[in-house]
Amino acid sequence: MSLATLKSPALPFPFELTRSRRKTLVVYVKGGKVEVRCPLRASNEWILSFLKGASQWIQKQLEVQRHKQRERLVITDNRFVPFLGKPRLVQVILSTRQKVVLRDEYLYFFVRENTSKNLERIFNNWLLRQAKEYMATQTIKYARLLGVEPKLKDVVFRRTKTKWGHCCQDGTIQYNWLAMMAPPEVINYLIAHETSHLRHLNHSAQFWNTVAQLCPNYKELRHWLGENGHRFWTGEGE
Ligand SMILES: [Zn+2]
Numbered sequence: 001m002s003l004a005t006l007k008s009p010a011l012p013f014p015f016e017l018t019r020s021r022r023k024t025l026v027v028y029v030k031g032g033k034v035e036v037r038c039p040l041r042a043s044n045e046w047i048l049s050f051l052k053g054a055s056q057w058i059q060k061q062l063e064v065q066r067h068k069q070r071e072r073l074v075i076t077d078n079r080f081v082p083f084l085g086k087p088r089l090v091q092v093i094l095s096t097r098q099k100v101v102l103r104d105e106y107l108y109f110f111v112r113e114n115t116s117k118n119l120e121r122i123f124n125n126w127l128l129r130q131a132k133e134y135m136a137t138q139t140i141k142y143a144r145l146l147g148v149e150p151k152l153k154d155v156v157f158r159r160t161k162t163k164w165g166h167c168c169q170d171g172t173i174q175y176n177w178l179a180m181m182a183p184p185e186v187i188n189y190l191i192a193h194e195t196s197h198l199r200h201l202n203h204s205a206q207f208w209n210t211v212a213q214l215c216p217n218y219k220e221l222r223h224w225l226g227e228n229g230h231r232f233w234t235g236e237g238e
Pocket residue numbers: 193197202203
């Protein structure tokens with residue numbers, strides 16, 4: 001396997017090339033980078049002509065990714081951070097005791113040091129506590145409505161990068177607490193989704209019918225989460 005970052009005057013973007021024992025050429029656009037994987041003996045002409053053909057599509061992907069990157073969450077004094085779908089203005093106050101206090105549209109950060117790392121850390125702690133309170137309670141409520149409460153083993157929280165929620169075979173439901181930034185109906189959809197897995201551990205038509213019992217407009221809410229979820233992440237490479 002060999003890796004190189006290449007530029008061509010014929011292309012408006014650089015790309016990383018990995019040659020390996022594979023039969024086809026494939027292009028990935030992720031993290032604002034173009035990655036090409038191709039067979040060991042693929043000619044440069046072939047690779048370039050392929051990329052030229054896909055150039056419009058690649059540029060569109062790069063633009064979408066750059067746009068999403070700009071929309072990422074920044075926690076700093078006098079900026080808005082969403083909580084339960086509403087923007088809350090961050091107000092940093094230096095204090096010996098660290099805590100976050102929500103008062104209507106203001107989110108007060110009492111902190112020992114005003115660094116983005118510290119603000120992020122205490123915001124996550126606070127958000128996790130909100131998630132434990134709201135999402136665990138709502139999960140039990142939905143499980144009761146579906147008559148599957150005995151199957152619910154536990155509700156746990158993890159900051160997973162790829163999923164907002166997960167239901168394990170043993171009946172443990174896992175959520176990403178960053179979802180607490182979304183509007184309540186979106187959070188409820190997520191909870192309805194995972195709780196419905198206690199009845200159907202798949203994504204069959206029966207499963208979606210169960211979700212619809214709890215959340216009739218689930219399609220719209222699911223779409224919202226897919227389009228906006230990146231706004232709840234800070235930093236790079238996440
Ligand atoms: Zn699912």
